[in-house]
Amino acid sequence: MEKNEHFQVEVAYALPDMQVIVPVEVEVGATLRQAIERSGVLNRYPEIDLAVNKVGIFGRLAKLDETLHSRDRVEIYRPLIADPKEVRKQRAAEGKRMKKGGGDAEEAG
Secondary structure, three states, X not given: OOOOOEEEEEEEEEOOOOEEEEEEEEEXXXXXXXXXXXXXXXXXXXXXXXXOOOEEEOOEEEOOOOEOOOOOEEEEOOOOOOOHHHHHHHHHHOOOXXXXXOOOOOOOO
């Protein structure tokens, strides 16, 4: 049997004003949960609750028991402050329009 092999992954957690990225060495077969626990972010940021916060790999939602690959970036997502659908409904109710694109374009003529 081969020796246990290790590889690097990153654990990322974004706060409103900063992003924390922690490099972590894990064994082949390690899961998202194991990498998050090994990174120390749960101790550093007690507001993270893995029963509530969603997690992913490179922007794709994943389960805590999913197996990692070398150089994966494990992301811990914060709950949304406001539901984007509700915000759009409120704007519509107030008669506000969302802008598409930037500025007023003048027609060439």
